[in-house]
Amino acid sequence: MAKKVFSKKVLVAFILFIFFALVPFLFKGYYLTALGMGLFYVLLGLSLNLVTGFAGSISICHGAFYGIGAYACGLLIVKTGMTFWPAFVLGTVITGIISFLVGIPFVRTKGPYFAIGTLCFGAIVSLIILNWVSLTGGISLRGITSPGGLGIVKFKGMTNYYYLLFAAVLLYIYINHKLRNSRVGRALIAIREDEELAECTGVNTRWYKLLAFSVAGLLAGLAGGLYAGYMRAIDPGLASIGHSFTILAMLIVGGTGTISGAIFGPLLLWLLPEFLMVAEDFRLIIYGVFLLLVILFMPRGIAGQLKYSLPNISKWIP
Amino acid sequence: MEELLQQISNGLVLGSTYALLAFAVALIFGVMYVPNFALGALYMLAAYVSFYFMEWGVHYLITILIGVVIMAILAVIMEKLVFRPIESGPHAAGFIAALGLFVLLENAAFLGLGAEYRIIRTSYVQMPLEIGPIKLTFQRLLVLMAGTGLSIGAYFFLLKSKIGKEIRAVSQNREAAALIGIDIHWVNYVAFAISGILAAASGALVGPLALVNASMGMMPITKAFVVVVLGGMGSLPGAIAGGFILGLVESLGAGYLSSAYKDCFAFGVLVIVLMIRPTGLFGAKELRE
Amino acid sequence: MGIIEVNQLTKYFGGVAAADGLEFQVEQGEILGVIGPNGSGKTSLFNLITGIYKPNHGEVIFEGKNIAGRKPYEILKRGIARTFQATRLFSEIDVLHNVMIGFHSRTKSGFGGVLLGSRSARKEEKEVPEKARELLHFMHLDHVKDKLAGNITGAEQRRLMITIALATDPRVLLLDEPTAGISMEEASELLELIMETRNRGMTVLLIEHNMKVAMGISDRMIVLNFGKKIAEGVPKEIAENEDVIEAYLGRD
Numbered sequence: 013m014a015k016k017v018f019s020k021k022v023l024v025a026f027i028l029f030i031f032f033a034l035v036p037f038l039f040k041g042y043y044l045t046a047l048g049m050g051l052f053y054v055l056l057g058l059s060l061n062l063v064t065g066f067a068g069s070i071s072i073c074h075g076a077f078y079g080i081g082a083y084a085c086g087l088l089i090v091k092t093g094m095t096f097w098p099a100f101v102l103g104t105v106i107t108g109i110i111s112f113l114v115g116i117p118f119v120r121t122k123g124p125y126f127a128i129g130t131l132c133f134g135a136i137v138s139l140i141i142l143n144w145v146s147l148t149g150g151i152s153l154r155g156i157t158s159p160g161g162l163g164i165v166k167f168k169g170m171t172n173y174y175y176l177l178f179a180a181v182l183l184y185i186y187i188n189h190k191l192r193n194s195r196v197g198r199a200l201i202a203i204r205e206d207e208e209l210a211e212c213t214g215v216n217t218r219w220y221k222l223l224a225f226s227v228a229g230l231l232a233g234l235a236g237g238l239y240a241g242y243m244r245a246i247d248p249g250l251a252s253i254g255h256s257f258t259i260l261a262m263l264i265v266g267g268t269g270t271i272s273g274a275i276f277g278p279l280l281l282w283l284l285p286e287f288l289m290v291a292e293d294f295r296l297i298i299y300g301v302f303l304l305l306v307i308l309f310m311p312r313g314i315a316g317q318l319k320y321s322l323p324n325i326s327k328w329i330p
Numbered sequence: 331m332e333e334l335l336q337q338i339s340n341g342l343v344l345g346s347t348y349a350l351l352a353f354a355v356a357l358i359f360g361v362m363y364v365p366n367f368a369l370g371a372l373y374m375l376a377a378y379v380s381f382y383f384m385e386w387g388v389h390y391l392i393t394i395l396i397g398v399v400i401m402a403i404l405a406v407i408m409e410k411l412v413f414r415p416i417e418s419g420p421h422a423a424g425f426i427a428a429l430g431l432f433v434l435l436e437n438a439a440f441l442g443l444g445a446e447y448r449i450i451r452t453s454y455v456q457m458p459l460e461i462g463p464i465k466l467t468f469q470r471l472l473v474l475m476a477g478t479g480l481s482i483g484a485y486f487f488l489l490k491s492k493i494g495k496e497i498r499a500v501s502q503n504r505e506a507a508a509l510i511g512i513d514i515h516w517v518n519y520v521a522f523a524i525s526g527i528l529a530a531a532s533g534a535l536v537g538p539l540a541l542v543n544a545s546m547g548m549m550p551i552t553k554a555f556v557v558v559v560l561g562g563m564g565s566l567p568g569a570i571a572g573g574f575i576l577g578l579v580e581s582l583g584a585g586y587l588s589s590a591y592k593d594c595f596a597f598g599v600l601v602i603v604l605m606i607r608p609t610g611l612f613g614a615k616e617l618r619e
Numbered sequence: 620m621g622i623i624e625v626n627q628l629t630k631y632f633g634g635v636a637a638a639d640g641l642e643f644q645v646e647q648g649e650i651l652g653v654i655g656p657n658g659s660g661k662t663s664l665f666n667l668i669t670g671i672y673k674p675n676h677g678e679v680i681f682e683g684k685n686i687a688g689r690k691p692y693e694i695l696k697r698g699i700a701r702t703f704q705a706t707r708l709f710s711e712i713d714v715l716h717n718v719m720i721g722f723h724s725r726t727k728s729g730f731g732g733v734l735l736g737s738r739s740a741r742k743e744e745k746e747v748p749e750k751a752r753e754l755l756h757f758m759h760l761d762h763v764k765d766k767l768a769g770n771i772t773g774a775e776q777r778r779l780m781i782t783i784a785l786a787t788d789p790r791v792l793l794l795d796e797p798t799a800g801i802s803m804e805e806a807s808e809l810l811e812l813i814m815e816t817r818n819r820g821m822t823v824l825l826i827e828h829n830m831k832v833a834m835g836i837s838d839r840m841i842v843l844n845f846g847k848k849i850a851e852g853v854p855k856e857i858a859e860n861e862d863v864i865e866a867y868l869g870r871d
Contacts, residue, residue, distance in 0.1 A: 129601060133597070133601060194744065196733050202709055206709060213784075214725075297437045303430035307416060307427045
């Protein structure tokens with residue numbers, strides 16, 4: 013039986029694609045900026061999904077890699093006068109190398125040890141960024157240039173920057189999707205379900221956890237570089253434990269291990285408070301409440317739960 | 331030499347508060363296999379309790395008692411409403427729930443109690459004390475004695491009392507303990523209550539020495555986790571000893587190396603140890619023995 | 620020389636010997652029954668062979684090389700697969716995917732190949748589900764291939780465990796009480812499948828609690844007690860061996 017090209021999932025995905033592609037035309041000003049900022053969190057959710065969703069290892073340092081990526085890119089620009097794109101690429105590579113090196117000892121640990129280790133790593137990173145004032149400017153680093161344009165298109169302002177982010181999101185979705193239905197993805201999922209059994213079934217668990225962790229870190233760093241290019245001033249809060257917690261909460265509420273969860277969890281938790289004009293301080297409370305509700309009543313996350321309990325609807329969810 | 335002794339004494343004072351918090355974490359971890367981050371929020375709330383009750387004229391020592399009782403109750407409520415329902419699922423769920431509770435409480439305190447730093451003024455803080463070359467305040471001595479006394483006291487309580495033995499049995503093997511008739515639910519309650527008491531004591535004792543604010547619990551609880559991992563997850567003596575050792579390391583490090591990065595020492599040590607021994611210094615070896 | 624040779628294999632836990640100077644050979648293509656009273660060290664033996672335990676002393680020689688103390692996934696790759704005494708599966712994913720995971724060590728597309736859609740990666744993605752379906756057919760599990768592994772019956776689950784092990788293309792299969800908890804009827808279906816794999820060239824080590832079943836299916840048997848081997852031979856010899864009878868009557 014030939015596979016139908018236009019299955020329901022593909023249809024839904026296509027509609028969403030068109031919608032999001034047209035956002036800068038549909039929304040302006042405040043709403044556009046909010047949606048665009050939400051895309052940063054979508055990138056973080058999709059990248060965290062590789063390690064926490066597929067491999068099942070809870071990482072509370074994702075914000076740290078985001079921060080490292082932003083600062084690597086920003087510092088290269090501010091201190092050495094590089095233009096954006098080379099700094100961005102180099103910054104991303106540096107973050108990837110750091111996440112690989114950090115991952116090597118961590119992947120030998122299991123469960124709570126891994127999570128606590130990442131928590132401490134994140135704490136170290138944000139403390140270093142905050143305190144090494146001569147390098148990082150302490151509470152804020154300013155003067156980052158925005159990406160040079162491609163021809164006449166300049167990337168200042170969300171109208172155009174949106175497409176940069178959108179392209180990145182598509183890339184991250186591609187990576188998630190390809191990985192999930194592949195030998196690598198199956199290995200990661202096996203590790204998540206039962207690490208010892210996975211090892212006894214031939215999976216080199218340490219290697220695959222390291223792979224997931226480093227790629228996730230690299231992708232977070234990439235998002236950080238994009239953030240630096242947009243905001244042009246960054247602060248150590250990016251790498252804070254609170255921020256890492258936020259990212260984790262967004263993914264869990266959306267649904268760890270699912271692509272739609274990794275997209276809509278962040279969008280929901282970012283846009284809801286934004287559009288309700290909720291103050292900064294209140295947001296973390298909302299995230300905490302959502303997280304607790306999900307853990308208690310819908311541990312698979314919203315998307316995950318929909319897929320599980322309503323298999324008919326699951327056909328429509330990419 | 332004087333400098334050294336001073337740093338050591340500061341370190342021991344600090345260490346006694348870490349020991350309390352780490353003991354609380356280790357206790358819950360032993361019983362439920364959950365690293366309970368929310369204890370950091372109880373720590374912070376207890377300090378606030380002391381602050382507010384003192385504003386209303388209550389004596390500092392009494393406020394510690396009040397805080398301890400309130401946090402014990404809060405801890406038990408947490409156990410019933412949050413941790414018990416998710417006990418049967420994956421362990422990660424408990425950890426995440428604890429994180430969620432912490433963030434919730436920390437930010438609720440931020441909003442409800444204000445972002446300003448509060449200062450708890452007890453007369454003890456003003457009372458200087460000199461033991462040989464070491465300059466202390468009475469408060470510090472109080473913290474050291476109370477902290478040490480409580481943690482060791484809690485340890486012996488668990489060692490000797492009936493409920494303590496039951497708690498230890500459950501920590502070793504939950505199913506077996508249930509089979510021989512131990513009331514697991516009651517054990518959970520008591521363990522959480524004790525943890526709440528110790529975390530609250532730690533926070534209330536530290537209160538006058540530090541600036542009280544909503545995020546004061548984050549670093550201490552994270553460090554308590556470090557201590558518990560290093561001392562062996564669930565090992566109670568390890569938690570106490572580790573707490574004191576961490577206090578000393580931090581104090582000496584801040585004095586001789588760098589004061590700005592003093593928080594990093596704990597975390598750095600943890601990362602290095604996990605590199606060499608992925609299950610902690612005294613933890614059980616990996617499955618591949 | 621047998622396909623597996625166990626020499627002086629010893630493993631202590633605290634003061635207790637889970638394995639105490641074990642020494643025996645497994646002939647290629649035979650079904651070797653491993654029996655003994657509870658706690659005699661049968662599962663520990665399997666754990667030692669498959670790398671879950673590192674021995675304190677001794678060797679496990681597989682096809683000429685000592686594999687004692689190597690990592691489980693390495694040993695799996697060399698060709699020894701095992702099932703567990705308790706049912707152990709990837710229960711939240713479907714049966715087909717469970718088996719597909721089994722093919723991991725025999726395929727090689729990596730991160731790069733997957734992302735760039737290399738030809739070999741795409742070829743593997745076609746072949747793996749096909750081979751998995753074939754195996755499921757052989758093991759009489761096609762009808763549940765899309766169900767979650769946690770939702771199939773106990774007997775089906777035990778067959779699935781063996782299917783996953785077979786997917787790793789082993790030369791030796793270690794089965795830890797494969798018929799535990801299933802009915803006599805389902806057990807005999809399972810045993811027939813085991814014999815069929817042997818007929819196709821597999822070497823099988825079988826821990827079996829039920830004496831009759833063990834004696835019925837094994838070519839040879841070894842008997843363990845307190846971590847030591849107390850008897851070795853064909854089923855008839857074992858049935859008449861005094862030490863064996865005493866071990867079972869004395870304990871229990």
